[in-house]
Amino acid sequence: MQVFAELMNRLAFTSSRNAKLDLMQDYFRTTPDPDRGIALAVLTDGLGLRLPFRRLVTQLMEPHVDPVLYKLSRDYVGDTAETVSLLWPARKGEGPVPTLPEIHRTLKSLKRTDAGPVLSGWLDTLDANGRWALLKLVTGGLRIGVSARLAKTAIAQAFNHNVADVEEVWHGLSLPYENLFAWLEGRADKPDPGDTPVFRPVMLAHPLEGDDLAKLEPRDWVAEWKWDGIRVQLAGNGRELRLYSRTGDDISRSFPDISDGFQGFSGVADGELLVMRDDDIAPFSDLQQRLNRKNVSTAMMKNFPAHIRFYDLLFDRSEDIRASNLPTRRKRLEALLSAGKFTRASLSEVIGFESFDELTILRDGAREANIEGLMLKHIASAYLAGRPRGYWFKWKRDALTADCVLMYAQRGSGKRSSFYSDYTFGAWRTGENGQNELVPVGKAYSGFTDDELKRLDRFVRDNTVERFGPVRAVTQELVFEVAFDAVQPSSRHKSGIAMRFPRIHRIRWDKPANEADRLDTLLTFIAR
Amino acid sequence: MIHDPATWLYPTAKGLYCAPGDFYIDPSRPVDRAVITHGHADHARPGNRSVMATRQTLDIMQVRYGERAGGCLQALNFGETITINGVNVGMAPAGHILGAAQVIVDWKGYRAVISGDYKRAIDPTCAGFEVVRCNLFITEATFGLPVFVHENAATEAARLVASLSASAHRTHLLGVYGLGKCQRMISLVRSAGYEKPIYLHGTLQGLCDYYASQGVNLGELRPFADQRPDDLRGELVLCPPSAIADRWSRRMSDPLTAFASGWMRVRARARQRDTEFPIVISDHADWPELLQTISDVEAGEIWVTHGREDALLHQVSTMGLKGRALALVGFEDEGE
Ligand SMILES: [Zn+2]
Ligand SMILES: [Zn+2]
Numbered sequence: 001m002q003v004f005a006e007l008m009n010r011l012a013f014t015s016s017r018n019a020k021l022d023l024m025q026d027y028f029r030t031t032p033d034p035d036r037g038i039a040l041a042v043l044t045d046g047l048g049l050r051l052p053f054r055r056l057v058t059q060l061m062e063p064h065v066d067p068v069l070y071k072l073s074r075d076y077v078g079d080t081a082e083t084v085s086l087l088w089p090a091r092k093g094e095g096p097v098p099t100l101p102e103i104h105r106t107l108k109s110l111k112r113t114d115a116g117p118v119l120s121g122w123l124d125t126l127d128a129n130g131r132w133a134l135l136k137l138v139t140g141g142l143r144i145g146v147s148a149r150l151a152k153t154a155i156a157q158a159f160n161h162n163v164a165d166v167e168e169v170w171h172g173l174s175l176p177y178e179n180l181f182a183w184l185e186g187r188a189d190k191p192d193p194g195d196t197p198v199f200r201p202v203m204l205a206h207p208l209e210g211d212d213l214a215k216l217e218p219r220d221w222v223a224e225w226k227w228d229g230i231r232v233q234l235a236g237n238g239r240e241l242r243l244y245s246r247t248g249d250d251i252s253r254s255f256p257d258i259s260d261g262f263q264g265f266s267g268v269a270d271g272e273l274l275v276m277r278d279d280d281i282a283p284f285s286d287l288q289q290r291l292n293r294k295n296v297s298t299a300m301m302k303n304f305p306a307h308i309r310f311y312d313l314l315f316d317r318s319e320d321i322r323a324s325n326l327p328t329r330r331k332r333l334e335a336l337l338s339a340g341k342f343t344r345a346s347l348s349e350v351i352g353f354e355s356f357d358e359l360t361i362l363r364d365g366a367r368e369a370n371i372e373g374l375m376l377k378h379i380a381s382a383y384l385a386g387r388p389r390g391y392w393f394k395w396k397r398d399a400l401t402a403d404c405v406l407m408y409a410q411r412g413s414g415k416r417s418s419f420y421s422d423y424t425f426g427a428w429r430t431g432e433n434g435q436n437e438l439v440p441v442g443k444a445y446s447g448f449t450d451d452e453l454k455r456l457d458r459f460v461r462d463n464t465v466e467r468f469g470p471v472r473a474v475t476q477e478l479v480f481e482v483a484f485d486a487v488q489p490s491s492r493h494k495s496g497i498a499m500r501f502p503r504i505h506r507i508r509w510d511k512p513a514n515e516a517d518r519l520d521t522l523l524t525f526i527a528r
Numbered sequence: 529m530i531h532d533p534a535t536w537l538y539p540t541a542k543g544l545y546c547a548p549g550d551f552y553i554d555p556s557r558p559v560d561r562a563v564i565t566h567g568h569a570d571h572a573r574p575g576n577r578s579v580m581a582t583r584q585t586l587d588i589m590q591v592r593y594g595e596r597a598g599g600c601l602q603a604l605n606f607g608e609t610i611t612i613n614g615v616n617v618g619m620a621p622a623g624h625i626l627g628a629a630q631v632i633v634d635w636k637g638y639r640a641v642i643s644g645d646y647k648r649a650i651d652p653t654c655a656g657f658e659v660v661r662c663n664l665f666i667t668e669a670t671f672g673l674p675v676f677v678h679e680n681a682a683t684e685a686a687r688l689v690a691s692l693s694a695s696a697h698r699t700h701l702l703g704v705y706g707l708g709k710c711q712r713m714i715s716l717v718r719s720a721g722y723e724k725p726i727y728l729h730g731t732l733q734g735l736c737d738y739y740a741s742q743g744v745n746l747g748e749l750r751p752f753a754d755q756r757p758d759d760l761r762g763e764l765v766l767c768p769p770s771a772i773a774d775r776w777s778r779r780m781s782d783p784l785t786a787f788a789s790g791w792m793r794v795r796a797r798a799r800q801r802d803t804e805f806p807i808v809i810s811d812h813a814d815w816p817e818l819l820q821t822i823s824d825v826e827a828g829e830i831w832v833t834h835g836r837e838d839a840l841l842h843q844v845s846t847m848g849l850k851g852r853a854l855a856l857v858g859f860e861d862e863g864e
Binding site: 010012013014015016019022026065066068069072073076077078079082083086087090127128132411413415417418419457 | 673674675676677679694695698772773774775777778781782784785793794795796798799802803804805806836838839842843846
């Protein structure tokens with residue numbers, strides 16, 4: 001537990017992805033089974049423990065601390081678990097520190113009435129950081145900035161494997177993952193998931209850039225619309241069905257309507273998750289209502305019905321067809337879907353074209369908010385894990401742009417922590433007093449070069465008019481040409497709109513701020 | 529009358545004033561006669577007409593302020609006593625930084641001790657805190673909340689040294705205050721077995737030289753300015769806290785930023801600093817040390833100066849002692 005607590009603490013304060021990976025790799029290489037397997041479950045959110053914490057805390061802390069001092073401390077620290085970890089009387093060395101497997105085993109079968117004494121016995125053996133890690137562990141709210149995918153990447157890299165290989169076996173494994181580590185360390189064969197509907201690594205596209213198009217032969221390419229939903233993988237064995245995100249997270253629980261709609265499905269298919277009413281695809285903001293929900297109400301499913309638009313098939317029932325070419329997989333996909341009478345499914349349309357010029361016109365003509373552009377797929381391409389070059393291209397329609405004025409800047413994180421690199425910008429509107437005022441319309445932290453960043457940072461430091469903690473308000477005079485994919489109505493923002501994927505396209509050092517765009521102009525972009 | 533110390537020792541706009549002696553202790557504005565506990569800028573300010581302090585505190589003031597350190601500088605070392613207008617003034621080690629003293633004020637058989645800043649933990653860079661029994665103890669309360677329990681300094685330093693070898697591809701950039709914390713951290717990593725040269729931001733050099741001249745072993749120190757940043761991967765660089773967030777730190781690619789302070793005990797504070805490696809080491813008493821000291825000095829009355837006095841005063845009253853918050857201007861609550 002002590003080593004694990006140190007890892008939790010270091011991760012909590014580390015913001016760079018690479019530094020986090022380094023810390024985790026070091027841990028997984030040097031920690032024995034089954035401890036590291038439990039740690040892996042914690043990091044991938046698979047321990048599933050939730051103790052009734054608030055009640056426990058009052059019981060546990062009461063004999064130890066004066067209520068006035070407790071309140072002053074809690075107010076200062078701002079987090080109950082941390083306050084308890086700091087106020088707990090130091091009796092470090094009282095008995096042996098519990099191991100992770102011991103904690104896991106005990107908690108699984110713990111009676112509620114025993115929770116207090118067990119927990120306080122453990123707290124007595126640990127130092128302040130250890131107590132914090134333990135309390136976070138038992139309450140299930142780690143928040144140390146590590147996603148399940150990052151943890152999987154760490155174990156793969158720690159033993160010189162590819163994260164795709166880990167993802168492929170992941171959902172067929174269980175605590176404490178001993179067979180996984182044995183395989184990673186070369187002591188055993190790759191774990192066989194049997195017919196469990198596990199996640200298979202997805203094939204990703206490259207953006208089409210510059211003169212790419214000139215080098216392609218139209219006859220070799222298949223075109224499809226690129227929909228603005230989320231990429232998913234549906235995996236089933238006829239009895240059990242799972243829905244995975246592009247990164248291999250099991251999101252089945254958020255979409256019981258999908259599970260109902262695909263009963264008996266057997267195979268692994270690739271597609272886009274959308275919200276669809278009758279035959280209309282709803283805007284992305286509707287789909288967002290359905291994401292990251294543990295409990296889904298019937299009303300939610302009725303108002304925001306989920307649907308999958310399929311474009312590829314990896315497994316036809318239990319047969320792996322990833323090595324076949326695109327038209328073959330497509331035929332198998334069509335056959336599989338039509339045989340099953342699945343509701344909530346449709347096929348991604350194949351767009352016929354003779355020349356890329358013709359296709360360009362089609363692409364630019366598509367102004368529905370939920371079409372992002374086109375996909376180009378090579379006709380002879382197998383289904384390959386990762387982002388192989390030269391097979392799949394995404395050809396987004398040109399971004400929309402607007403001129404906005406820099407209002408606030410905030411320091412970045414990691415490598416950028418000494419730079420003001422996160423920018424909030426606004427558009428003009430007429431205020432209540434009849435004067436022009438800026439209202440924030442978006443936030444961007446990309447789209448500029450390192451040299452531009454230095455110049456922007458200097459601008460922010462030299463033009464600060466007010467500070468609010470890490471945020472600085474600046475003189476309203478610098479114009480950004482902001483590029484974005486869409487504008488959506490939003491009740492959460494003062495401006496009433498939200499930009500999708502805003503990034504800085506150009507910095508207009510030359511342009512006077514009063515010539516920047518007005519909010520009215522941005523409103524006209526909605527649903528275009 | 530004497531036995532109500534508030535009648536002759538009280539806060540004024542210029543700082544804590546001893547009326548019969550006509551002197552101020554750690555005044556916040558220039559005065560005719562100042563008695564100074566230690567060299568930190570919020571306690572030792574320039575421009576007083578006459579200054580009484582330990583030899584080392586006077587030296588430090590001269591390193592920092594030069595000519596402006598004060599008109600007449602008079603050394604009063606640990607164990608010595610001097611009489612000012614009938615008031616006996618003495619000095620006892622406070623264990624805070626090099627030269628830091630508690631000021632002992634005796635008047636007509638009544639003894640007040642002004643702690644300045646202090647700690648009880650062992651620190652080889654300065655003389656250790658000495659308990660002085662008194663009638664009135666005036667204590668700081670920088671870490672006056674029970675959540676503040678500092679870590680064992682040697683253990684924390686060992687963590688840093690371990691990280692220097694575990695993350696050998698990254699420059700370790702440690703933010704420290706220039707007086708006291710800087711030299712203590714160097715001395716601690718030396719004791720933890722770190723023998724390589726340590727690199728210093730330009731502003732830290734002067735006081736390190738002074739500590740070394742006083743016999744504190746800091747090992748080999750090199751100016752950061754002479755180095756190529758890429759040569760410093762895996763090395764330890766010390767700089768003032770402000771330099772970490774400043775443009776200065778950009779010369780290094782991907783440094784690991786560490787910060788040593790008692791505030792690092794609380795995560796929200798460490799995150800505010802944006803530090804990757806918080807180190808819980810302080811030159812101020814933590815909560816248990818505050819309570820221990822209040823009980824050791826056996827004073828009937830406790831006054832609390834700068835810091836978080838509400839919790840400490842509550843504690844003082846539950847200990848059955850008379851407590852009072854001294855509203856003194858000019859001290860940095862955040863300072864360390
Ligand atoms: Zn001090
Ligand atoms: Zn102080």
